[in-house]
Amino acid sequence: MRRAFRAVLRRRRVALVTVAAVAMASLAATSGVAASAYARVMALAQQPSAPAVVRGNDWYLRASLTAGAPETSFRFGLPTDHPLFGDWDGDGKATPGLFRNGTWMLRNKVWGGSVETTVEFGRPGDIPVVGDWDGDGDDGLGVFRDGLWLFDDNRDGATDRMLRFGRPTDTPVAGDWNGIADASLADLPGLRRNGGWLLVNQAVAGGGRGVSFTFGAGRWQDGASADQIGVVRGTDWLLRNSHSGGPADTTFPYGQSDDFFLTWGGAAQSLSQPVRHYTYKVGVKGSVNSSLQRFADLARETLNDQRGWSLGRHIRFSRIYTGTADMNLWLATGEEVAKADPICDEEWSCRVGKNVYVNIRRWNNGTVTWSPRPIKEYRQYIFNHEVGHWMGLPHSGCPGSGAAAPVMMQQSINLYGCKINLWPTHAERQKAYDRHIATVSGATATPPEAPASAEAE
Structure with a gap:
């Protein structure tokens, strides 16, 4: 129950605020500590994504979707690692991770330091993808291999399921595309293909293809109610608030053109596409x-x-x-x-x-x-x-x-x-x-x- 409720909070939907408030009131009657913990998780979950860039092995994080200097910076990993963010412990907050030729190295704090968890999952050449595949409130591991998705729900190195979706030349993304307030539904696969997006809008096991549309060419960005899309073009972030083509709703510059672009914060992470x-x-x-x-x-x-x-x-x-x-x-x-x-x-x-x-x-x-x-x-x-x-x-x-x-x-x-x-x-x-x-x-x-x-x- 605790993990399922945390998963609901993590999905950041406005419609959930009332449900969360009622549940927290019930918890407060029996456990002030538990209510306080859920309040912290809900506050984190309601935060939008924020921009981050990795330059070599230096990480630079902003706290808002605006231009400006980084509020947080640290050093983690090697310049050749693939950086990523994920909620590895279910506390509602995305923290750093690395993918290095089939080895995942994860931390539960938003700063540099030693690796806390190491998992062998995938092969050299795989593209890492992070998502809450089973809806339990913390992120699992995934890799994309020439159109084949492999999912590790609980980060134990074992493949829990596989899905054939996409072409070898596609770039994988993941997000909560359908925006349904149900903890049993997980993050879902998506693809970037020649400037367009192909998003699965049903459970991972089904593998169905949902909406497709064209919007820019670059990276993706998490949104508020359901996960949304965005691109980075040069150093300009262009964010769209709906699953449809059209102009960007939010734009701002951040980073340098050869940086690796991610998002972090209360919402799910993203990852750069190859240049x-x-x-x-x-x-x-x-x-x-x-x-x-x-x-x-x-x-x-x-x-x-x-x-x-x-x-x-x-x-x-x-x-x-x-x-x-x-x-x-x-x-x-x-x-x-x-x-x-x-x-x-x-x-x-x-x-x-x-x-x-x-x-x-x-x-x-x-x-x-x-x-x-x-x-x-x-x-x-x-x-x-x-x-x-x-x-x-x-x-x-x-x-x-x-x-x-x-x-x-x-x-x-x-x-x-x-x-x-x-x-x-x-x-x-x-x-x-x-x-x-x-x-x-x-x-x-x-x-x-x-x-x-x-x-x-």
């Missing part, structure tokens, strides 16, 4: 003696790893199965690689235009320079190296004996005194950021043309 969104296809060339599914799984994990070309959360790579992709990943025989371009040969992997050819010989056997390391790491290096060419980065050399080798160095052939390294260095990530992110405004952009030239591994 760039690239698609890729996976296939084979020739007769290869290896699993294409394993190839595809590792490609997905590597491309969206926060240490790699996703640049911490700014770029998202999604596999598609039909239509034209931005990039094609081929698991190919040496003979097929050599046919791709005169610069390619039968021994090494190669990138030609938007086609990345991973040589099956290297995929299966690795190289002498990488022999001390697991074959999985070498395969991830190949993805990072060849996709780095697709992103416009040329080969580079060893910066000095004992230094970490740049991922764009031909580590398969010779390390030249450098140490093996499978992830882009800071300098390489900065080059990719300057090319793919710095000049982009909005959440979706046409990718720059991949260089027409070819590079052999």
Whole structure:
């Protein structure tokens, strides 16, 4: 009863104020302490969302939907973590959390410090989504994986249910879209697709699709009675008070263009969309003696790893199965690689235009320079190296004996005194950021043309 009532309070509906007041009067007759606790929860629940940004690993929080300096700031996590907010303990208040390659790290206080709860749920490359999935008054964990939603209601690391809703290229959001004052109803999935919104307006288990409309291109924002929508464009927050297209009801600037944007406070959290969104296809060339599914799984994990070309959360790579992709990943025989371009040969992997050819010989056997390391790491290096060419980065050399080798160095052939390294260095990530992110405004952009030239591994 206590948890169910708290869930009702958390939903912040004006219609609930009278119901809450009656229930609190009854509680006050028997327990002043309990009534006081519920009064605090109700006060928190009635608060609207407020803006927050994360810059590196510094969090800056405002207390109102207005421009101005942050009222609260703290440091938490790593710059490559995916920041989020959630009500982890059911007290009606959203507090910080992090998602790091399948690991959730949560705190119950709105300031920095050590992680209080750690949960393993999801995989590298998943997109984290937070919501009160079962209506019990505290938030559960969720991940979106190429159109598949997985929900962990009580943050124990186990999948309580799954839902197929959306496309791999969609961006997931979550909220109480229907606004029904019933604690048995939970937060529901939603999608952002090409500037439009697709919202589920029935229970998660049903998976039905509700209203759809177009409004801007960017992020979402929690509202007052039912959860509502909004976008961040550049540094301007544009908030809409109804589930329909139209002009913004509230606008204000807050943050910097390369910040990660969230909401916090008494209402539910939100999360940023990637600035760039690239698609890729996976296939084979020739007769290869290896699993294409394993190839595809590792490609997905590597491309969206926060240490790699996703640049911490700014770029998202999604596999598609039909239509034209931005990039094609081929698991190919040496003979097929050599046919791709005169610069390619039968021994090494190669990138030609938007086609990345991973040589099956290297995929299966690795190289002498990488022999001390697991074959999985070498395969991830190949993805990072060849996709780095697709992103416009040329080969580079060893910066000095004992230094970490740049991922764009031909580590398969010779390390030249450098140490093996499978992830882009800071300098390489900065080059990719300057090319793919710095000049982009909005959440979706046409990718720059991949260089027409070819590079052999």
